[in-house]
Amino acid sequence: MLTYDFTGQTALVTGASAGMGAATACAFAEAGAAVALVDINPEALEKLAAELTEQGHRALAIRADVADEGQVAAAVRQCVDTFGSLDMAFNNAGIMLPPTNTADETAAAFDQVTAVNLRGVWASMKHELVQMRAQGSGSIVNCSSLGGLVGGAGRASYHASKHGVLGLTKSAALEYAPLGIRVNAICPGTIDTPMVERMISGGELDRTQALAAIPMARLGRGEEIAAAVLWLSSSAASYVTAVALPVDGAYTAQ
Numbered sequence: 291m292l293t294y295d296f297t298g299q300t301a302l303v304t305g306a307s308a309g310m311g312a313a314t315a316c317a318f319a320e321a322g323a324a325v326a327l328v329d330i331n332p333e334a335l336e337k338l339a340a341e342l343t344e345q346g347h348r349a350l351a352i353r354a355d356v357a358d359e360g361q362v363a364a365a366v367r368q369c370v371d372t373f374g375s376l377d378m379a380f381n382n383a384g385i386m387l388p389p390t391n392t393a394d395e396t397a398a399a400f401d402q403v404t405a406v407n408l409r410g411v412w413a414s415m416k417h418e419l420v421q422m423r424a425q426g427s428g429s430i431v432n433c434s435s436l437g438g439l440v441g442g443a444g445r446a447s448y449h450a451s452k453h454g455v456l457g458l459t460k461s462a463a464l465e466y467a468p469l470g471i472r473v474n475a476i477c478p479g480t481i482d483t484p485m486v487e488r489m490i491s492g493g494e495l496d497r498t499q500a501l502a503a504i505p506m507a508r509l510g511r512g513e514e515i516a517a518a519v520l521w522l523s524s525s526a527a528s529y530v531t532a533v534a535l536p537v538d539g540a541y542t543a544q
Contacts, residue, residue, distance in 0.1 A: 389444030479538025
């Protein structure tokens with residue numbers, strides 16, 4: 291992975307306790323940033339924060355449910371109160387429910403998915419932008435999905451939520467470009483994370499079929515997502531905003 295120097299800067303990562311979020315939080319910390327780790331899982335969160343602190347990094351564990359705007363607002367305030375700024379954010383928290391035929395999906399399931407995947411990104415971005423607007427600088431990366439670029443049988447609500455993330459990203463990017471604040475999105479493919487492993491072990495995803503659908507013929511790695519997020523957050527991408535960057539082994543190019 292390329293190395294960046296984020297010394298003196300602060301990053302906030304939601305969904306930070308495992309998978310892509312944990313990999314990105316660690317990458318930010320290793321690049322010198324203070325990192326606010328936000329997640330609904332307090333045990334895993336505290337464990338990761340302790341590990342980073344033991345390694346000499348500055349890390350803060352904040353238990354918050356991104357589906358609750360009040361908790362998101364409090365998390366951003368705690369981050370800024372602790373570290374003094376908010377320079378970068380990776381809005382990564384998301385969920386996926388078992389596949390359901392569109393005609394059979396319940397309103398409760400739809401609301402559960404969109405509350406985290408779409409409203410959670412909206413609330414996170416909203417309160418991050420309040421701070422970044424006051425500073426006059428900042429970079430946000432929202433986590434969409436290959437599901438934000440294509441459809442998916444059995445996962446209408448998930449794909450709708452991830453398409454919505456791209457609409458939020460592009461609209462906010464247009465608003466804040468004149469202020470020097472960049473807003474981008476990444477669209478990960480099938481990544482080797484605990485969530486994907488649970489899907490495979492639970493019979494929701496067939497590993498052989500998944501690999502056959504990816505031109506690079508392998509799952510992505512968490513550190514490859516982290517590398518994309520750090521690039522978008524860095525000065526190397528200073529003229530890049532409003533993009534939806536696929537990190538999917540060419541899946542969506544087919």
